[in-house]
Amino acid sequence: MSGSAINQIASPFASIGRATLSGFREIGSVALFAAKVLFACVTPPIYLRETWRQCGMIGFYSLPVVGLTAVFIGAALALNIYVGGSRFNAEQLVPTIVVLGITRELGPVLAGLMLAGRVSAGIAAEIGAMRVTEQIDALHTLSANPTRFLFAPRVIAATLTLPILVLIADIIGVMGGYLVSVGALGFNGTIYLRNTIDFLTPDDVITGLIKAGVFGTIIALMGCYQGDRSGGGAGGVGRAATLAVVGAAVLILASNYLLTAAFTEGG
Amino acid sequence: MTQPLLEMCDLYKSFGPKHVLRGFDLSVAPGQSVVIIGGSGTGKSVSLKCALGLIQADKGDIRLDGKVLKKSSEREEMRRRTGMLFQGGALFDSLTVWENVAFLLLYRDGLDRKTAKDRAIETLAKVRLGASVADQRPAELSGGMQKRVGLARAIIASPDIIFFDEPTTGLDPITADAVNDLIVEHVKALGAAAVTITHDMASVRKIADDIALLYEGRILWRGPVSQMDNSGNEHVDQFVHGRADGPIQPAI
Numbered sequence: 001m002s003g004s005a006i007n008q009i010a011s012p013f014a015s016i017g018r019a020t021l022s023g024f025r026e027i028g029s030v031a032l033f034a035a036k037v038l039f040a041c042v043t044p045p046i047y048l049r050e051t052w053r054q055c056g057m058i059g060f061y062s063l064p065v066v067g068l069t070a071v072f073i074g075a076a077l078a079l080n081i082y083v084g085g086s087r088f089n090a091e092q093l094v095p096t097i098v099v100l101g102i103t104r105e106l107g108p109v110l111a112g113l114m115l116a117g118r119v120s121a122g123i124a125a126e127i128g129a130m131r132v133t134e135q136i137d138a139l140h141t142l143s144a145n146p147t148r149f150l151f152a153p154r155v156i157a158a159t160l161t162l163p164i165l166v167l168i169a170d171i172i173g174v175m176g177g178y179l180v181s182v183g184a185l186g187f188n189g190t191i192y193l194r195n196t197i198d199f200l201t202p203d204d205v206i207t208g209l210i211k212a213g214v215f216g217t218i219i220a221l222m223g224c225y226q227g228d229r230s231g232g233g234a235g236g237v238g239r240a241a242t243l244a245v246v247g248a249a250v251l252i253l254a255s256n257y258l259l260t261a262a263f264t265e266g267g
Numbered sequence: 268m269t270q271p272l273l274e275m276c277d278l279y280k281s282f283g284p285k286h287v288l289r290g291f292d293l294s295v296a297p298g299q300s301v302v303i304i305g306g307s308g309t310g311k312s313v314s315l316k317c318a319l320g321l322i323q324a325d326k327g328d329i330r331l332d333g334k335v336l337k338k339s340s341e342r343e344e345m346r347r348r349t350g351m352l353f354q355g356g357a358l359f360d361s362l363t364v365w366e367n368v369a370f371l372l373l374y375r376d377g378l379d380r381k382t383a384k385d386r387a388i389e390t391l392a393k394v395r396l397g398a399s400v401a402d403q404r405p406a407e408l409s410g411g412m413q414k415r416v417g418l419a420r421a422i423i424a425s426p427d428i429i430f431f432d433e434p435t436t437g438l439d440p441i442t443a444d445a446v447n448d449l450i451v452e453h454v455k456a457l458g459a460a461a462v463t464i465t466h467d468m469a470s471v472r473k474i475a476d477d478i479a480l481l482y483e484g485r486i487l488w489r490g491p492v493s494q495m496d497n498s499g500n501e502h503v504d505q506f507v508h509g510r511a512d513g514p515i516q517p518a519i
Contacts, residue, residue, distance in 0.1 A: 135358075
């Protein structure tokens with residue numbers, strides 16, 4: 001058998017091998033970047049003014065989009081549970097399932113995904129533009145470490161503000177379900193709220209908030225990582241923003257499963 | 268001759284198959300202004316970035332006060348003594364003008380914001396910018412004003428070495444001349460060693476003590492600005508007179 005024939009047969013395997021190696025290289029690169037940034041988040045100096053500013057940019061300005069998402073999800077969830085529950089004469093479960101669904105799962109995941117679009121892309125584009133316009137080089141020449149000055153404040157801010165956003169989203173989502181149930185489905189408002197509160201445990205809320213903290217870290221890390229390695233002008237910045245959103249969304253969904261499994265095993 | 272403050276010795280740097288620096292040597296003494304000229308893509312910016320440690324040279328030494336910089340702490344020490352004016356200004360969009368100028372005072376030296384702002388306004392006045400711009404964002408300023416803010420940021424901590432990366436690119440001739448005047452004034456006032464890269468021959472004549480022509484990754488000719496027009500080097504002659512015909516091939 002000739003050399004070229006062997007090469008042709010081996011070609012698909014070589015492609016798989018290259019893709020696998022490239023995947024491992026990417027995972028390693030993200031892991032090293034994350035370790036460097038997380039270390040900077042917990043060791044001084046921490047730029048408090050910049051961190052506070054990022055809390056506003058990431059947390060406060062995300063409130064409208066997270067609130068709107070939550071109210072519509074809560075409302076739609078109530079309708080769906082009502083339709084499904086009515087098949088088993090279990091309509092009365094609507095408030096309980098709405099509150100559990102939102103606090104344990106939909107609140108943190110959907111807020112995380114919305115912020116992956118708004119915040120992760122924004123961070124990647126901002127840092128990518130800073131790299132293209134030599135602002136990152138300027139930071140080095142001004143004795144400032146970009147990891148500490150740019151990345152750590154964003155990661156701290158996203159990790160701290162996403163749980164607060166999710167807590168607000170939980171309340172708004174439950175209210176969305178309440179409005180539809182009382183206004184359109186004929187539920188008694190007082191009984192709806194009592195059922196909501198009676199079946200909700202602190203663990204339901206806390207697990208959702210822990211997830212939100214993890215998702216916040218992922219969102220900011222992916223934005224910073226893709227922004228930092230962007231290049232090639234406007235096209236490179238656009239690509240970085242896209243990759244940041246895709247990476248953050250995939251990692252949010254994957255980590256959501258792992259966290260849910262861990263919380264379920266933990267009781 | 269005065270002992271050089273900064274020396275770049277036998278620097279080599281390649282990006283893949285492209286060999287950008289091939290034995291680059293340059294030294295600059297305190298109070299001396301050296302301008303590096305050369306065609307586009309010949310490695311002028313790379314040489315500055317190697318000196319600053321923004322790019323790691325494949326081979327060669329950077330020396331400060333005769334001492335080879337090896338450890339990251341030594342490179343950091345060099346950055347503490349260096350100011351840099353970037354081609355596009357590289358001002359931080361998220362900060363106000365005065366916060367940009369006072370960046371070193373705020374984040375490195377830990378000065379309180381009021382004192383730092385006062386120092387920033389003083390330094391802005393030195394580059395002929397009024398206090399009214401202090402609270403504006405860089406995006407609200409013209410290109411010439413951004414260059415002057417960048418210059419103010421570069422000189423606020425009285426550096427021993429200042430790098431200028433194409434300081435007049437994109438400016439009209441009058442504004443460019445004003446920026447050149449400011450560069451000369453402040454380099455002299457600080458007694459700093461200055462290294463500038465530019466294509467602008469008017470700028471070269473104004474700010475240079477010495478000129479160095481970078482060609483094929485190394486300094487081909489270096490001499491005082493007074494000898495620039497009679498260097499006897501055909502490469503220098505072609506570049507100074509801006510002719511397409513000659514030993515240097517146009518970058519197209």
